[in-house]
Amino acid sequence: MAEEIKYSEDSIRSLDWKEHIRLRPGMYIGKLGDGSAYDDGIYVLLKEIVDNCIDEFVMGAGRSIEISISDHKVSVRDYGRGIPLGKVIDCVSKINTGGKYDSKAFQKSVGLNGVGTKAVNALSNNFVVQSYRDGKTKIAEFAKGELTRDEPEKDTTQRNGTAITFIPDETIFRHYRYxxxxxxxxxxxxxxxxxxxxxxFNGKKYFSERGLYDLLEKNTDAESLRYPIIHLKGDDIEIAMTHGQQYGEEYYSFVNGQHTTQGGTHQAAFREAVVKTVREFYKKEFDAADIRASIVAAIAIKVQEPVFESQTKTKLGSQNIGPEGPSVRGFINDFVKRALDNYLHQNPATKEALEKRILQSERERKDIAGIKKLANERAKKASLHNRKLRDCKLHFDDTHERKQETTLFITEGDSASGSITKSRDVMTQAVFSLKGKPLNCFSLTKKVVYENEEFNLLQHALNIEDGLEGLRYNNIVIATDADVDGMHIRLLMMTFFLQFFPDLVKAGHVSILQTPLFRVRNKKETIYCYNDQERQNAIERLGGKPEITRFKGLGEISPDEFGLFIGKDIRLEPVILKDANIHSLLEYFMGKNTPDRQQHIVKNLRIEKDDAQTAASADTITEAINEDDFAA
Incomplete structure (x- = not known):
């Protein structure tokens, strides 16, 4: 019989603010991570500090912000009003203390709960705050939330504002990098x-004159746009939209300057308003999917006292613009109906191009309807016993606190899949096994996603057929061998995602698993090395003649060892799209321009002469192929 656990007054604990933040950091900054995902905690720490600078700018104080990051040290300086000197320590170390509770001072601020800066303080090895205000300055220093230096006020010639420097705590953010x-x-x-x-930022200047128009222009391929970007502005709302040639829908949504990566009530209202306005303008009952197919849009609204679904503010929950204001849905619908309708009346060329795009989407949808139905029926039957997918118990569309950890490993071959399956966390990690090299789907239509059984099963495993709203895994990790064939499979899978689901890549969901190339060990210590330099360092560290093993494939790594590489110390390289012109990018690397591509590879290829690695370095080949367009 199990021993009874005592539950008494002694079991009840009261934590102070910094203890609670350090014990439950996920409540304040979301997932921790190592910096390989755009929403990892180290970026949230930076954002919390910069948000305060932005609030100063919005209030008309300070037109520039300085950000510098060197190694792990982050410094942010604004030229706002500066924290009142007598409250400098309180504002960064007393929970629920700040200047944003009075809506008259900060009408439409992102941070209203007085938590963000305190979380940065508590989660940093070193945290220094300095306020400059009316010829005086005050500085205080902390370590993990504990005050270590409190200097008296001094005279200064510096401009008003606030400077904060912090170094994230490596015991919380393991092996992190910016x-x-x-x-x-x-x-x-x-x-x-x-x-x-x-x-x-680190000596580079960032500035925009046209707002969301510039955002869409930077993130779209101008040659693929069906009509010029529509840019609409009103009180507390700004919209930019166009249609391209890509599959799916792509949205950038913001509330009070906060990038709501998971959307929310404002994004849902915009999608609904566009459909309603277009139907009424053309006086045709177009299918909603045809109207929104290939849309690229950005929407930014300002809300009094916004309600987000978490401290990290990635999804808006507010139903109303303010305590006494209209509903978010009604506000956006009225604006879109008026502004977009007027724009289409005044721009007949855009009116005609938009209608042509909708009709083309309708034809494409009907063209694949039969294939799609048969493919979905096959996928539904296969899902009952899908040999390719070894699923996990939690998914990204759950409400569980660990949903951010949900991961799908896409592997090649049964041996690698077997190793990962045996060593994975069955709660959050799933495995999808590829059968050899997938099809190069560049220039193919979306028909191939339904006609190709492997692609169709993968699409269903991810649940992205109708967009990212139902995405089942936050992290999609391509796990292939570190040889030429493995690199080829990586590129083929990236081509698949960029061709049909580019928003997955743009939203930061796709990564490459880094596994060690070498194991260097003696009788006392084992060191795993991810490149040749690490191998040399390990040999020097261990001394003598250590045993060196070269892993030629994932299948060679035992499940016990594999567990070390996909757990808390997992190394992921995000796939980052640097060039908005996806079609030209894929055409160059995956199209039929063989001579040009061959010359590029040969020019950038380096042969390793070390005996331990005599073949062409697969890492170097990948760097050559990816050097300008992919960071993978």
């Missing part, structure tokens, strides 16, 4: 939403 592309995307969003604001 990926510049993720920070640049964050900064671009800030300047798109705040025309007139300049952000300097």
């Amino acid at each position: 990926i510049p592309e993720f920070i640049e995307n964050m900064i671009w969003n800030y300047v798109y939403l705040n025309s007139g604001l300049t952000i300097n």
